[in-house]
Amino acid sequence: MKSPVLTESAAAQFACDGFAVLPNLYTHHEVAALLQAVENAPVSGPNFRRSQEVFAIRNLVGEVPELWPLLATEGLHTLLGQLFPEGCHLAKAIYFDKPAGSNWLVAWHQDLMINVDQRAALPGFGPWTSKPEGVSVQPPVAVLENVCTIRIQLDDCDATNGALKVVPGSQQRGVIPATEIIHFTATATSCAVPAGGAMLMKPLLLHASNRSTSDRPRRVIHLEFSSMELPAGMQWRERQPAVV
Template sequence: MIQTAQHTLLDYQRDGFAVVEQVYAPAEIRALLAVIEQAGAQGGSFRRTADVFAIRNLLAELPALRPLIWNERFKELLHELLPAPQHLVKAIYFDKPAGSNWVVAWHQDLMVAVDRRAELPGFGPWNVRPEGVNVQPPRQYLDGICTLRIHLDACDAGNGALRVVPGSHRHGVIPAADIADFTPHAQVCPVPAGAVMLMKPLTLHASHRSLDERPRRVIHLEFSSQRLPAGLRWREDAAPAS
């Protein structure tokens, strides 16, 4: 059983990110990777290049991951962060292979996955991708989302750890022209294998290319306790594994 240190949760609220260590044991990480490595790479949810392997709609594509992810430590952490029910908003797997030149520019996670398009005040822009419909919701929904990034490898500046701007989430949606005003305050967020990085979607973050031969494999999950209006649903919403 874990009990997240109070200062970790306070750091998360203040800075927009924090790290909770020892959520997954080495054997649990191996089990997660075994399921992922057996997956094919067909269809709109999969992207595989020399620099990245990504799976969107992860738990729909690989449902065997669900009981492995929802171990007791993860469930306790999720309940500390959000009141029930916790709706799954987004589930993605990212693999930055050794020596990858994949760079992610400074951004906030503004788009959420929904089941359909609906004309609602404050919702937009919309886009439709092979994996489904995405939209930028009003800020109140973004503020209510908690991201949990499960690190399957130790991660630091050498293999593409996220760079984050502490406190940037408190400024709401930051116009692209203003992002450069925030980035001088950025810091690297190293994360050990088996840990979970907590992050708010409005936290400015970026990722440089890998500088060494270590992989950086991450399961990225977003949760919210809010319901969407007018019958709109989080596309990946499903009950947690028991």
């Protein structure tokens, strides 16, 4: 029997607060291999964004397919088996690099949009956005509640280089109007995660990050998993099977 990756206390925190930190999901050797694969990736096309302040790759597994076998370690398989006993699939994958000295912040928000293959006239889905990389939509809350985000830290991350701040329990409030978010942030906490560690979070959890004040980078692989299939006429745009 595989040893659990998600301990009872972390599982309880994830269920109640909407987030939990797993400090040792990937080894230093595995992190180095992930970084090398990203460094070797091409940097052109609508899914790539590079500037002095940010480097991002959307549809990460599609753009850098050699990453998937490196990500799909026994540790990740065990974790997904705990989170989704009936099985799941990858729904979204993004790489973020907040380079040393980057001076941008991310305001308080919830992750409300999912990536889909096309527009469809389905009740409860909307608003929609269309960008060069594809179509996204805000789905019904039940879809968002089924998603689990796993943020894999490729560098030690704390408050000085853009660690996430979260509002524990805010995922239980459903979709929070932008004008009301300020009323929840007094209870925010910062989530330090070591390199090779991961942060679990629910998309409806309020989160933000400050400007970096150190010379250390903050490189993250952001993976979203779901066990739900979308209604007929729509598919997850980045769907990838996850064997657990």
